[in-house]
Amino acid sequence: MGKLAHFDKLYYRIGEVSRITKVKPHVLRYWEQEFKLRPERSGRAQRRYRREDLETILTIKKLLYEERFTIAGAKKRIQELRRRRGGQLEMEFLKEGYKEVLREVKKELTEIKEVLD
Numbered sequence: 001m002g003k004l005a006h007f008d009k010l011y012y013r014i015g016e017v018s019r020i021t022k023v024k025p026h027v028l029r030y031w032e033q034e035f036k037l038r039p040e041r042s043g044r045a046q047r048r049y050r051r052e053d054l055e056t057i058l059t060i061k062k063l064l065y066e067e068r069f070t071i072a073g074a075k076k077r078i079q080e081l082r083r084r085r086g087g088q089l090e091m092e093f094l095k096e097g098y099k100e101v102l103r104e105v106k107k108e109l110t111e112i113k114e115v116l117d
Contacts, residue, residue, distance in 0.1 A: 011040070011048040020101055021057050031060055034071055035078055 018025045031037060039047040063074040
């Protein structure tokens with residue numbers, strides 16, 4: 001089971017992926033081209049990302065923004081990880097990022113609940 005097992009959806013729209021990963025939609029579309037990400041398309045041609053795609057996006061984000069890789073360097077590292085892990089990116093450093101995402105989602109849900117009450 002992937003690192004995003006606590007998320008129960010099979011597919012995520014680009015806006016949801018953007019919110020979860022804190023990566024703007026136009027950057028996600030750019031990364032699709034650069035890193036050969038292939039989200040499925042719905043009948044209306046909307047992108048549908050899987051959990052594995054979110055893991056890859058979080059890995060790319062970590063490589064580019066935290067570890068300061070260039071695009072070329074990050075591409076090479078992603079290819080190495082895919083080969084080594086049989087196509088799955090299961091990186092230990094992502095665990096803490098998911099905890100932070102969950103904290104923020106919980107906060108947003110609490111705020112929504114307060115508005116609705």
